[in-house]
Amino acid sequence: MKLDFSSIFTPKNVAVIGVSPNFMKWGAIIAANIFIGGYKEKLFLVNPRHKRIYGIRSFPSIKDIRGTIDLVYVALPSKKIFNVLEECGEAGVKSCVVIAGGFSEIGSDGRDLERDVLKIANKYKIQIIGPNTMGICNPRHNFYGLMPPINPMPGNIGFISQSGNLGTQLMSLGEIQGIGFSKFVSSGNEIMLRTEDYLEYLGQDPDTEVILCYIEGLRDGKKFLDVAKKITPHKPIIVYKAGKTAAGSKAAQSHTGSVAGSWEITKSMFRQARIIEAGTSLELLDLAKAFSKMPPLKGKRVGILSWGGGWAVVCADHLMQVGLEVPPLSKEAIESLNKILPPYWSKSNPIDLVGTLDRRNQLNSLRILFESGMDGIVVLGVLTGLAFENFKKYQEIVNIPDAELQALIKEFEKTDMRFVKNIKKLVDIGHKPIVAVALSSEEVQEEYKKQIVIYSQPETAANILSKMYQYYQNKLKK
Amino acid sequence: MKLDFSSIFTPKNVAVIGVSPNFMKWGAIIAANIFIGGYKEKLFLVNPRHKRIYGIRSFPSIKDIRGTIDLVYVALPSKKIFNVLEECGEAGVKSCVVIAGGFSEIGSDGRDLERDVLKIANKYKIQIIGPNTMGICNPRHNFYGLMPPINPMPGNIGFISQSGNLGTQLMSLGEIQGIGFSKFVSSGNEIMLRTEDYLEYLGQDPDTEVILCYIEGLRDGKKFLDVAKKITPHKPIIVYKAGKTAAGSKAAQSHTGSVAGSWEITKSMFRQARIIEAGTSLELLDLAKAFSKMPPLKGKRVGILSWGGGWAVVCADHLMQVGLEVPPLSKEAIESLNKILPPYWSKSNPIDLVGTLDRRNQLNSLRILFESGMDGIVVLGVLTGLAFENFKKYQEIVNIPDAELQALIKEFEKTDMRFVKNIKKLVDIGHKPIVAVALSSEEVQEEYKKQIVIYSQPETAANILSKMYQYYQNKLKK
Structure with missing residues (x-):
């Protein structure tokens, strides 16, 4: 049929x-x-x-x-x-x-x-x-036929989930993170329509550019891989596979009645089909965010711009650990940065802005780094929301006229937004990814999250860039 | 001196x-x-x-x-x-x-x-x-001598950070997560007072029950280990070590001037001193939260109570992967649960509440699981904040009198809080840890986070329980 x-x-x-x-x-x-x-x-x-x-x-x-x-x-x-x-x-x-x-x-x-x-x-x-399903949604059609009361934003991510609660909660989190969806289905026990059928459909769906799957077990693993192989050269498929262990597999059976095969075999088949594997359930969203909003990382050279030193060290470490590189800065870049940063700046990659509050210099440093031959950039802590509430607290103590304080807050908001827009522009024009890290990402404005990719820890940024690099390398191979 | x-x-x-x-x-x-x-x-x-x-x-x-x-x-x-x-x-x-x-x-x-x-x-x-420091704080003394405008809550966690921005931002995040601090110092370049000195002090400080360290490099590694060995039988020391790779180490040097040694050697020395190693920077907080609020996990047997099946599968998988167990339920527990859950409940550990909205049954299921011989419990998705905003949305469409809706919302808030208090009580009386997972933890009420330990993903809960178990095992050995 x-x-x-x-x-x-x-x-x-x-x-x-x-x-x-x-x-x-x-x-x-x-x-x-x-x-x-x-x-x-x-x-x-x-x-x-x-x-x-x-x-x-x-x-x-x-x-x-x-x-x-x-x-x-x-x-x-x-x-x-x-x-x-x-x-x-x-x-x-x-x-x-x-x-x-x-x-x-x-x-x-x-x-x-x-x-x-x-x-x-x-x-x-x-x-x-x-x-045993929680339903379907199609945000572009304003159709939210779901059990939980959520209305994910329209976007370019198609999502097939064998778990209703996991799928819908991820979409709900996705909204907070500025991610939009094209289609979603909670496929349940799959007595007729299966993950592999939905996958085939999303592969051809013009509204879908990235496909997410949460899988506990596949009825027709061969078909899934055949379908996936045809899709991955054009659209990334990101999968979280559950039921990897005896306990997980048993839990999966009493959840959707699915029988999981050997995880090691599945993993290697995924790799052959250029499927991107999410290491944790929430990494599905982290990966979706990057692939749906940015060009892939085409080489290993990553530049780091940080407002503080500690996070830069953590990020450099993690980039190396996931197989990427944090190469030295070119002489030209160092010379340009010498002109705009305090004399005690790091003079190397990572660039530590050493507490520079001058927003224009922060932005110019990013531009210099981006144009210095890096394949991708991580920007750390620049958008952590300069805690406007606290400016107001200062007023209780410190004698700042209200107008002055308001002007200051407005200025920060304006320059923050300019920073965000410039990141987006650089990514679009330069065809290279820039990911931002804002640790208190809960405090970052929603608008920023819609425009660019923001993670809440440097390790996540490094992991995602590494998976982008692998995906692109795999695509080139065949 | x-x-x-x-x-x-x-x-x-x-x-x-x-x-x-x-x-x-x-x-x-x-x-x-x-x-x-x-x-x-x-x-x-x-x-x-x-x-x-x-x-x-x-x-x-x-x-x-x-x-x-x-x-x-x-x-x-x-x-x-x-x-x-x-x-x-x-x-x-x-x-x-x-x-x-x-x-x-x-x-x-x-x-x-x-x-x-x-x-x-x-x-x-x-x-x-x-x-090269961002200062000191002592929340119990109302002393916040810090560069960033943050006022962490008083609590029992002492924190030594060689990075000011990382340390203060973690404390800021900690506040959102309901974690309080006893003392904090950004130790900077440590030309005189060093991490090992502060550690010795915090080891004896009666207000400090858990010690966190962010370390790029140690001036006197031997002293650090000697001091740590004396402390860890009484107080857990949780460390994130940066500068593990060439790039990270180089970045550390231009950050705090510290020289990192071989990571493999450091790691094994940490283990000998029963130091708990945080795998990522934010895991420092995740671990601190658990150790500062809960008794340790003394055995490997973990029970899972889940509002939905998918997250239960993910959690069971991850518990197994980190070396813990998800053992079957006792006959008695199954019989007790048969009396209160719908006939199609999972009949095994993980317990899937299969969408049960009855709050008393959710709580009773937790109690039955807790008393069934498990060493610790993970509660998934029960506190995800039943999106009260959406109840109000229903009103636009569905004919619910305002009073009825308000009563419903109040009832949910009341039972949520009762659930939280009962978790706390079970932990305190049973001397066994219970961790909750609420994926949209941003939406969970602050008060809940202060009372109990809540993570935003099941993988985190599993990781932390595994590290608690290891710490306790190491303590018993010597």
């Missing part, structure tokens, strides 16, 4: 079966989330026991809705869904998101239920997403 | 030399920070060119202040400090914080300057902190 993803990711209409007036039930929450997300097409509610729910008409059955329904959410317990699926089939529904758990992840009883669901789906050619 | 740390960490009076009416100068900022911090003893400003600065009397010289001064900040360029130090000596000043850089970190010229400073200091028996 030829798969049709438009009914899933850009549905013309959506129905939720199992909506209840009790707002603490999943059906109610999903319907509310679709509303709140601003879905512009048609949403239908189905519940035979009510005429209206939340002031909206409620249909007794999916069959009472006129026209074909693209996507139906079934928010009912596992044993109650068979009749409903039959009705969906008779009504010509194209795709069904089956929310309920209680299938293969609980053992043989659940596996029997899954088989029955699949039988009905095949009979009526309904595409099944899940079961 | 016998060192006297009371003049440094609990000074009865402090003078700042080099205060200026220009509030963008370091002298002015340090003086303002001491004021704002609420230092209760006496603060003197010194600047010969002004009678009053910021409405406060300014003395022409340190010699014009009556009585002995415990601690003097010298905020003047390196070449201008000699006369001032002579004057300090004549006035009987006990300790001097020399802020300026431009000493051994810039090469031989700077080394000569250092020698001259040391000569004066020895002549007058002045204790020198720095040079």
Whole structure:
């Protein structure tokens, strides 16, 4: 059966079966989330026991809705869904998101239920997403058919997650970090549509430029790799593989019913397919951020610009440890920097700005470093948000007129933003990555995070640059 | 010369030399920070060119202040400090914080300057902190003699940092994470007082229960290890060592003038002295948080309670990878959990709460797991802040009376807090650690972070538990 993803990711209409007036039930929450997300097409509610729910008409059955329904959410317990699926089939529904758990992840009883669901789906050619899923979203379509109430920003990252909670929480974190998504699916137990199918689709999707996957186990590992190999020369695929150990693998089985293979074999197959492996779950986001916003690191030479010495040492160490280089500065660069930095500046790479508060000199130092033949740059601590709140505290003690203080704060905000814009410009024009590190990144303005790539520790910046370098090298090889 | 740390960490009076009416100068900022911090003893400003600065009397010289001064900040360029130090000596000043850089970190010229400073200091028996330092703080004394405007909370963690920016930024992050400090010193170039001296002091300091060190290079490695060996049976010492690679080591030299030895040798010596090594710079805080707030993990058996399956898999994997165990649940525990969780719960460790919204059952599940013979627990995703903002969004769409919604939000806040308090109580009574993971930890209430240990990813929780286990095992050995 030829798969049709438009009914899933850009549905013309959506129905939720199992909506209840009790707002603490999943059906109610999903319907509310679709509303709140601003879905512009048609949403239908189905519940035979009510005429209206939340002031909206409620249909007794999916069959009472006129026209074909693209996507139906079934928010009912596992044993109650068979009749409903039959009705969906008779009504010509194209795709069904089956929310309920209680299938293969609980053992043989659940596996029997899954088989029955699949039988009905095949009979009526309904595409099944899940079961045991938290739903789908497409931010560019304003479609947020998810269990948790989140509305990720539109962006160029496609995300397939075999865990609903992990996937949606990462997207929620992504929003704080300024990352946007093209499509997301919580693939659940994958009794019909599988990670490898979604991957194939995202590989061709023009809105998706980077693909993220959280995988516990693959039903068709060979297909996954074949599909991945075709995609990775054009789009990076970033994978976090769970179920690497006995305990993790057992947990995965009772989570999505998936069986994990040997991690060592999987790892080497990933490498062959040029898949980028995330070392930790949150590194999925760190990598996505870099690949979705920046050109790759094409060589090993990394320059460091730091507002303080300690972080520069940590960063230099870590860059070396992950196989990159922190080469000396050219004579020309040193001479140029001598003209603008205090006499006791480091005179080497890393460039320590030794507490220089002059914003223009900070920026000019970055420019000199960027143009000195480095393949990429890490900027440390310059955007740590100069704690404006504290300026106000000074006022209690120190005699600064209000206007002067306001002007000072404004000036800092302005120069911060100029710094951010200049980083973005350098990256775009120079086709080389610049990553910033702001340790209190919680205090960094949201706008900055949208414009450039900011991490909260130097080690992360080094790791990500190293994986960018490897990806590019692998691409060149074949 | 016998060192006297009371003049440094609990000074009865402090003078700042080099205060200026220009509030963008370091002298002015340090003086303002001491004021704002609420230092209760006496603060003197010194600047010969002004009678009053910021409405406060300014003395022409340190010699014009009556009585002995415990601690003097010298905020003047390196070449201008000699006369001032002579004057300090004549006035009987006990300790001097020399802020300026431009000493051994810039090469031989700077080394000569250092020698001259040391000569004066020895002549007058002045204790020198720095040079090239960001200062000292003692939150329990309301003394914040630091360059950056931060006021860390009082707590039981002592912190010696050879980098001022790294140290102060970590403390600033620590505040967000609910961690308090007993004493902090940015030790700078350490021409007189060294890491090993501060360590010895903190080892005996009754307010300090955990010691953090950021080290680039040690002047007297043997002394450091001898001192550490005496402390670690009573207080954990957590160290991040920078300058591990050629690039890092070179950067360290131009930062604090320190020369790093072979990392492999250092590492093995650390192990012998039962020093806990932080793998990344931010892990210093992660470790400090655990050791300052919780009993150690005494065995390998770790239980996992998770609100969702994906994070549980990731956590189980990582616990195994760091050498811990995720053992099966006892029959009794399974039977107890069967009574309170939905029939399709995981029936194993990790316990997946499969989306259970009932707060009492979440808490009871934790209690059952805690009492089932585990040595420690990881609680995942239960405190992720149930996004109260979104409840309000629902109201736009769904017909919930305002009073009902407010009651719901209040109820969640109440049960969240009850959950936090119960974790704390279980830890205190059971003498076993429980760490929580809240991925959007930025959204978790500050109060929760003060009460219990919360990390932002499961991998961190696993790493920290593993290091706790190793520390305890090492302690038992000798």
